[in-house]
Amino acid sequence: MANARTPREQDSREQEKRSEYTPSSALPDPAPSDTHDYRWVATHVMGALDPMNASKRFRDGWEPCKADDHPEVHIPGNKEGNIEIGGLMLCRMPKERAQARARYYEKQADAQMTSVDNNFMRDNDPRMPLFKERRSEVSFGRGS
DSSP: OGGGSOOGGGOOOGGGOOOOOOOOOSSOOOOOOSSEEEEEEESEETTEEOHHHHHHHHHHTOEEOBGGGOTTSOOTTOOSSBOEETTEEEEEEEHHHHHHHHHHHHHHHHHHHHHHHHHHHTTOBTTBOSOOOSOOOOOSSOOO
């Protein structure tokens, strides 16, 4: 009886693979585009209309996406008009403009960091430096 068993090395569990569960996202993703970037823009906050935010985003260059243009983002009952879920409207912007916008905000962040560093280093004393440059060094196997 014991000899009729299959050796463990020959046993394969490939056919018994478990399926993986991944929860669905709260907002569906539109199909990627080579020409546009997508973003969900708030039109309502806590159930109240927020026209200031949407208006600012539209002036920045975001434009609402039409439901007909994105059938992969299926919303029951919304065949025409804009794609809106829970107070968020799907908008798009040409990639060139989105990259220019990202560069602008990156420059702003760099300027703010430089200002903070300059303000902090104003009180620096060479006898007791506050910190050195922002760089790190990695060494492997270096003896002491």
